[in-house]
Amino acid sequence: MALVNLPGLKDMIEEISQRHSLPKSAVQEALREALLKGYERYRRAQNLEKAAQFHEDYFDNFDVELDVEEEGFRILSTKTIVEEVTNSDHHIGLKEVQEVADEAQLGDEVVLDVTPDQKEFGRMAAIQTKQVLLQKLRDGQRKLIQEEFQDLENTVLQARVTRFERQAVIVMVQSAYGQPEVEAELPKREQLPNDSYRANTTFKVLLKKVREGSHRGPQLIVSRAAAGLVVYLFANEVPEIEEEIVRIVAVAREANPPSRHVGARTKIAVDTLERDVDPVGACIGARGSRIQAVVNELRGEKIDVIRWSPDPATYIANALSPARVDRVLLTNADERQALVLVAEDQLSLAIGKEGQNVRLAARLTGWKIDIKDIAKYNPDAVEAPIDPDGPDSDLESE
Numbered sequence: 001m002a003l004v005n006l007p008g009l010k011d012m013i014e015e016i017s018q019r020h021s022l023p024k025s026a027v028q029e030a031l032r033e034a035l036l037k038g039y040e041r042y043r044r045a046q047n048l049e050k051a052a053q054f055h056e057d058y059f060d061n062f063d064v065e066l067d068v069e070e071e072g073f074r075i076l077s078t079k080t081i082v083e084e085v086t087n088s089d090h091h092i093g094l095k096e097v098q099e100v101a102d103e104a105q106l107g108d109e110v111v112l113d114v115t116p117d118q119k120e121f122g123r124m125a126a127i128q129t130k131q132v133l134l135q136k137l138r139d140g141q142r143k144l145i146q147e148e149f150q151d152l153e154n155t156v157l158q159a160r161v162t163r164f165e166r167q168a169v170i171v172m173v174q175s176a177y178g179q180p181e182v183e184a185e186l187p188k189r190e191q192l193p194n195d196s197y198r199a200n201t202t203f204k205v206l207l208k209k210v211r212e213g214s215h216r217g218p219q220l221i222v223s224r225a226a227a228g229l230v231v232y233l234f235a236n237e238v239p240e241i242e243e244e245i246v247r248i249v250a251v252a253r254e255a256n257p258p259s260r261h262v263g264a265r266t267k268i269a270v271d272t273l274e275r276d277v278d279p280v281g282a283c284i285g286a287r288g289s290r291i292q293a294v295v296n297e298l299r300g301e302k303i304d305v306i307r308w309s310p311d312p313a314t315y316i317a318n319a320l321s322p323a324r325v326d327r328v329l330l331t332n333a334d335e336r337q338a339l340v341l342v343a344e345d346q347l348s349l350a351i352g353k354e355g356q357n358v359r360l361a362a363r364l365t366g367w368k369i370d371i372k373d374i375a376k377y378n379p380d381a382v383e384a385p386i387d388p389d390g391p392d393s394d395l396e397s398e
Helices: 009-019 024-046 048-053 094-098 118-152 227-237 279-284 286-297 312-319 344-351 353-365
Strands: 062-067 072-082 091-093 109-113 156-165 168-173 182-186 202-210 220-223 246-254 265-272 302-307 327-332 337-342 368-373
Touching: 009 024, 024 062, 024 072, 024 118, 072 094, 091 094, 118 202, 156 182, 156 227, 168 202, 168 220, 182 202, 202 227, 227 246, 227 265, 227 286, 246 279, 246 353, 265 279, 265 312, 265 353, 279 286, 279 302, 286 302, 302 312, 312 327, 312 337, 312 353, 337 344, 344 353, 344 368, 353 368
Parallel strands: 072 091, 182 220, 265 302, 337 368
Antiparallel strands: 062 072, 072 109, 156 168, 156 202, 168 182, 202 220, 246 265, 327 337
């Protein structure tokens, strides 16, 4: 049977491929599926009294042959050879087949052209397949996004603000492979309080998650509040980190503090195996140039860079920077509980505004920290220390 003509098919495939950033093979596959769905709807419309008999997988033995050069398509059906035909869509009689193929046997399969007449089917196919094709193209794009960005989770991408949906910011990001921009969602909880999300504003984001399945809207969830963004920014600014001379051991970040009276803050612990390298100084840079570049990208977020130490007491004392610590007592090593003694004028600094400094130090070190005025310290008094594994914990360490 002759092709069902689709004038301009070749140009249409080329245009859709470019517009949706899909390979031509994916567009052709989507078009085949859409045309097959159109044929199924045509059959149901032509046989309304039998439509109920067309179960979900009734048309699984049908396929579409797309001829791009001739700009048309055919409907093909794979039928099983049987003695007596009970369903002409799925079966064909042995005698009928043997008229053209003597060697045919029962149980063999043959592929037949079952394309309806151009006049009665062509127009309906074009109308019925349009909606299905658009959906298939969207599905194809989602699949490509999943495949492309799945390996990029927890990496940093450049983002550009396009619009707002409720409290979320919709941005466009570009993968490392140079593919066209795709949409990503920056939820409210992943935003920074000091960010200005105006249209076309650009900034760096961490790709936190790639949604799977047929989720409507952006499939990529990005973050400005993740600790991994701080790690990336330092690695980008500090050559010694990129060269693995300096390593980041742990990061504790509070990008969205529980109180609006407290600003965003991060503590980062660094170390090195090189005796002549100062890891803290390397991260800060000459006149603070390196750390200032990170602070600027994070819109003024306060960052404490401290030296990691294998000795818990030293590490805890460093983590409470900028406060000066007089003494650290590891009161219960098994439970990782420590008592820190400081001078009276260092007490508020060690605790921090609304407890932020000690809270971040606890998360950074993984120790429960209690802070006391050394002049008023009573070894018999016991109070609950700050727990690093509390509800807001975001400790990240090696």
